[in-house]
Amino acid sequence: MTPKLDVLLVTPPSRDRVFQGLAENLTGIEPPVWSTLLATFLQQKGVSVEILDAEAESIGFDATADKIVEVDAVLTVFVIYGHQPSASTQCMPAGREVCTRTHERAPQLNTMVMGTHASALPARTLSEEPYKFVCCGEGPETVYQLVEVLKAGSQQFSHVPGLWYWSEGTVCSNPNADNFENLDLHIPGQAWDLLDMSRYRAHNWHCFDDIEHRQPYASLQTSLGCPYKCSFCCINAPFGGAGIRYWSPKLIVDQIDVLVNKYSVKNIKIPDEMFVLSEQHVLGICDLIIERGYDLNIWAYARVDTVKDRYLEKLKRAGFNWLALGVESGSKYVRDGVDKGRFGDLDIVKVTDRIKEHDIYIIANYIFGLPDDTHSSMQETLDLAQEINAEWANFYCAMAYPGSPLYERAKAMKSPLPDDAGGPGWIGYSQHGYDSLPLPTDTLRGQDVLDFRDEAFEKYFSNASFLSMIQKKFGQPVVDHIHEMMAVKLKRRHRDGMK
Structure with a gap:
């Protein structure tokens, strides 16, 4: 039996709504940089990880949700940054559409959102969006420590840095993780092998x-x-x-x-x-x-x-x-x-x-x-x-x-x-x-x-x-x-x- 995937990193499809008619032939199709960095960090920690780039695959909200449910990872992380870091906010609606459909199909799935927008407004994001968890801060340690807690079958989230979550109907949060100083050590490159590079x-x-x-x-x-x-x-x-x-x-x-x-x-x-x-x-x-x-x-x-x-x-x-x-x-x-x-x-x-x-x-x-x-x-x-x-x-x-x-x-x-x-x-x-x-x-x-x-x-x-x-x-x-x-x-x- 194939072991359950630990982490699925998702880029929801937002290009058409964000760029209108420019999306088809004029704009770039960007590799999900943050997902490739996260993946490298997680792989070093022995965490199994895949990337679903629905943007590059040109699939819609329903098809993306279907794939997420099919993969059935321990933790599904919506990595929402856009073409550049300041483009995170306008990509949030696409993430919401996909996550809502995902939970309609599989309410038990653990979902998290991370990105510039989520870090700027973590409490509001947790309250208004369908994700079960919000990551505030740089992200790698938050994702890693959360998936380890989930794999252990625990609900003890209070020590996961940078995590916002619900507990008995109350919004809870933990202090952010420290930023990495030695990037070569912690994230030695981008996980190109997890992408179909022909799509970009x-x-x-x-x-x-x-x-x-x-x-x-x-x-x-x-x-x-x-x-x-x-x-x-x-x-x-x-x-x-x-x-x-x-x-x-x-x-x-x-x-x-x-x-x-x-x-x-x-x-x-x-x-x-x-x-x-x-x-x-x-x-x-x-x-x-x-x-x-x-x-x-x-x-x-x-x-x-x-x-x-x-x-x-x-x-x-x-x-x-x-x-x-x-x-x-x-x-x-x-x-x-x-x-x-x-x-x-x-x-x-x-x-x-x-x-x-x-x-x-x-x-x-x-x-x-x-x-x-x-x-x-x-x-x-x-x-x-x-x-x-x-x-x-x-x-x-x-x-x-x-x-x-x-x-x-x-x-x-x-x-x-x-x-x-x-x-x-x-x-x-x-x-x-x-x-x-x-x-x-x-x-x-x-x-x-x-x-x-x-x-x-x-x-x-x-x-x-x-x-x-x-x-x-x-x-x-x-x-x-x-x-x-x-x-x-x-x-x-x-x-x-x-x-």
């Missing part, structure tokens, strides 16, 4: 140099946390505060070796919230990649004020063809208001020009509707975006994500939020969703901000200077691809209501 796909722009070959693809974590405290960001909710910890360059590049030689991966994302920061880390990884001679196409996050000239040559030689920069706003006054104004008088355009001089492409990220934004300052941001003319631009609306200081501020000011009574719920935190409901500013409604964002997207990607630059760098097939992308129009509930 790079974002469209990531492969503008070779638009027809977006697979295979991998997402490789090289650090945890972020030392900055931007008020719109919830990245540090699972970690209990600002800070960053690294895996060693050798361990990271050894994983790249596996990705290249076992899975033929060329396209790699570094999902760290801030990769270009520590010189020892960045150049250590670059030097080892260059030494081993891999042919890679990597993208990673940086800040305008962390991109040093001495990094750029090495980054390019190592295959870092794209850097994502959080410009956020064209107004220093607005950036200052969200603790992002540390750029001082740094000339953002000069920094982006230096990056381009090294033949590194830029993904520039902008946010509309930050607390001090007006229509005029949002236009400043769009003007700056068009001046920079990055090879890709992401336009976001300010969202008060649970776990961010902006969420606490919005609650205190009684600003309308998606999770208010009568609101769309957690899906309203999706940037690209039908029910998207951004934060209002002092002078603008959330719907006004959303309309400006959608118009800015149209203006940027149809701008003649942008298309001319794309034509020159990547050729007509990518221009045609952008035209196809522009034909996919996002629907918004508030605009449908005006028809």
Whole structure:
């Protein structure tokens, strides 16, 4: 008789609701990074583990629940992070749908949810969602110690760190586990062997140099946390505060070796919230990649004020063809208001020009509707975006994500939020969703901000200077691809209501 599986790690299917029509061909299909990290830790402890990536398998809520019931693990963990850590909240509804169906079929199953959202609002998550347990904090020790208690047939949960649970109708919680300091020791890599690596796909722009070959693809974590405290960001909710910890360059590049030689991966994302920061880390990884001679196409996050000239040559030689920069706003006054104004008088355009001089492409990220934004300052941001003319631009609306200081501020000011009574719920935190409901500013409604964002997207990607630059760098097939992308129009509930 086959032994019962200890832990099943589940990624519920949320892409279609979060991205609408963009999901089919344009967005990436991301490997479940946190599940692969958890799996490595658990396997080291002798725990049997499998990953069910319903997102990548493109199966629905019912089919996902059926698979969970069929596996019948001691503990089923819904790992809800989204494409990036701040995308956890809008993926919560999909997890709820699957977990509800799972308990309808098999009420006895033990289910847990973990992720940025669950760590930010553990009590509310336990009270409102169908899971039997909630993990608050980093997660590995919580999952491991809970499954050991369950395997022993015990109900003594009071010593499981970071666990929120019910006891005799009362919400109970335990102090969080300490964060791991030595990541190489505790989580020496990602469990790629538990995934069907053929299912994952790079974002469209990531492969503008070779638009027809977006697979295979991998997402490789090289650090945890972020030392900055931007008020719109919830990245540090699972970690209990600002800070960053690294895996060693050798361990990271050894994983790249596996990705290249076992899975033929060329396209790699570094999902760290801030990769270009520590010189020892960045150049250590670059030097080892260059030494081993891999042919890679990597993208990673940086800040305008962390991109040093001495990094750029090495980054390019190592295959870092794209850097994502959080410009956020064209107004220093607005950036200052969200603790992002540390750029001082740094000339953002000069920094982006230096990056381009090294033949590194830029993904520039902008946010509309930050607390001090007006229509005029949002236009400043769009003007700056068009001046920079990055090879890709992401336009976001300010969202008060649970776990961010902006969420606490919005609650205190009684600003309308998606999770208010009568609101769309957690899906309203999706940037690209039908029910998207951004934060209002002092002078603008959330719907006004959303309309400006959608118009800015149209203006940027149809701008003649942008298309001319794309034509020159990547050729007509990518221009045609952008035209196809522009034909996919996002629907918004508030605009449908005006028809």
